[in-house]
Amino acid sequence: MEQKIIDLLKRSSLSITDSRKKILESFFQENSALAHADIEDYVGEDFDRVTIYRTLQTFVDKGIIHTIPTPDNAVLYALCKDSCSAGHHHDNHVHFICDNCNKTFCLEHVVVPTVHMPVGFAASQIDMVVSGICNYCNATT
Amino acid sequence: MEQKIIDLLKRSSLSITDSRKKILESFFQENSALAHADIEDYVGEDFDRVTIYRTLQTFVDKGIIHTIPTPDNAVLYALCKDSCSAGHHHDNHVHFICDNCNKTFCLEHVVVPTVHMPVGFAASQIDMVVSGICNYCNATT
DNA sequence: AACATTTTGCAACATAGTTGCAATAGTGTA
DNA sequence: TACACTATTGCAACTATGTTGCAAAATGTT
Numbered sequence: 001m002e003q004k005i006i007d008l009l010k011r012s013s014l015s016i017t018d019s020r021k022k023i024l025e026s027f028f029q030e031n032s033a034l035a036h037a038d039i040e041d042y043v044g045e046d047f048d049r050v051t052i053y054r055t056l057q058t059f060v061d062k063g064i065i066h067t068i069p070t071p072d073n074a075v076l077y078a079l080c081k082d083s084c085s086a087g088h089h090h091d092n093h094v095h096f097i098c099d100n101c102n103k104t105f106c107l108e109h110v111v112v113p114t115v116h117m118p119v120g121f122a123a124s125q126i127d128m129v130v131s132g133i134c135n136y137c138n139a140t141t
Numbered sequence: 142m143e144q145k146i147i148d149l150l151k152r153s154s155l156s157i158t159d160s161r162k163k164i165l166e167s168f169f170q171e172n173s174a175l176a177h178a179d180i181e182d183y184v185g186e187d188f189d190r191v192t193i194y195r196t197l198q199t200f201v202d203k204g205i206i207h208t209i210p211t212p213d214n215a216v217l218y219a220l221c222k223d224s225c226s227a228g229h230h231h232d233n234h235v236h237f238i239c240d241n242c243n244k245t246f247c248l249e250h251v252v253v254p255t256v257h258m259p260v261g262f263a264a265s266q267i268d269m270v271v272s273g274i275c276n277y278c279n280a281t282t
Numbered sequence: 283a284a285c286a287t288t289t290t291g292c293a294a295c296a297t298a299g300t301t302g303c304a305a306t307a308g309t310g311t312a
Numbered sequence: 313t314a315c316a317c318t319a320t321t322g323c324a325a326c327t328a329t330g331t332t333g334c335a336a337a338a339t340g341t342t
Contacts (some may be wrong), residue, residue, distance in 0.1 A: 010268025013173050015287095015288065015289075015338090015339050015340065016339080016340095017288090017290085017338075017339070018338090019289085020289095020292075027244070036329080036330090037328090037329090047290080047291090048290070048292075049291095049292050049329090049330090050181060050290080050291070050292085050330090050331080050332090051289080051290055051291070051303065053329090053330065053331080054290085055289095058289095061291080064221075067212070067214075069210050069211060069212040069214060069267050069270065070214075070265070071208060071210040073208075073211075073214045073215070073216050074214070075214050075235060075266075075329095081270070088200075091200075094256055096258075096262060096264075099265065107258075107262070108257060109259065110256055110257065110258070110259065112253045112256075113256060114230025115235060115251055115254060115269070115271070116251070117237075117248075117251070117271070117273075118248060118250065118276065119276065120253065120275070120277075121144065121158065121237060121248070121271075121272040121273060121274070121275055121276050121279070122272040122273045122274045122279060123237075123271045123272070124240065124272060124274075125212070125271070125272045125273065126269065126270070126271050126272075127212050127214075127268075127270045127271075128256070128263045128268070128270075129210065129267070129268045129271045130256070130258070130266070130267050130268075131264070131265060131266045131267075131268075132258075132262065132263045132264040132265040132266070133260070133262070133263045133265075134262055135259065135262050136261075138171075138261050138262070138263060139261060142312065156307090156308055156309065156318095156320075157308075157309095158307075158319090158320065158321085159307090159323075160320085161320095177298080177299090177323065178297095178298090188321080188322090189321070189322050189323075190298090190299090190301080190322095191301090191321080191322070191323085192298090192320080192321055192322070194298090194300080195320080195321085196320095196321095199320095209286070216298090216299095
């Protein structure tokens, strides 16, 4: 894990710092998308709030994570797949929010469908967020 | 307009107050979705910030307006069509955000497509937000 | 190890949204 | 129209979230 994280940082030409390692670790540890507050909880008192904001912004810029829009307007972040590179995200998959456990997942294999736009409208990006019950909650209740 | 607004409030069994009239007016006046700040600008100094928050919440509860999730996580509100009733929204249409003029529109006639969920996931609500260039901006540039 | 460059922490600030409570305005009834 | 009852509003205070400038500390390079 430690090595995987260091490799990822090097590949993105970022210097290896404690906060970056810890924050990336939180994403690999949890398998769902994380809110800023989740990360703050995970890293504990080790790092300043501001550092987390800046680190997340850096990761987004470098294509390591992407943001997810949610209906309740909380900012969520999730790891990008390897195909993402700096400034060129490929996160055209559907995001799923579980109403039960409240976790958010990337449905990597569910591609956002195209829709037919009215005359005059030109689409450049499409976000799709589905909410409901996730597979884990469905299996255990 | 005044009468249309009063009728709408009565139909929702809400008392007719100055702030409710003024805030509804802002939605009928502008044809796009509005952020809290837009409404604050529109009503000026007439009403307290808190009143606007509470009024918007009331309108959402009564099915007069609905919220729109946006990729940059600003809360937007737009008028519901008549088919919406209290606690039972039918806003299953696509929302469009113009990257040029920054306005958000309800594409009432573009229905959110269904997508095939992975095994174990049950979808209950789908939000779709498209960004690009709107018909007005495409026509004038 | 020494230096230049990044990154971090702190303080201060800005914006967004919430809550309790007293004052005010709106509604139905006589 | 006046009254009383209820709903709504404004104020103050508070929490949460996010940003910026600058000095101190850590990182990468030689």
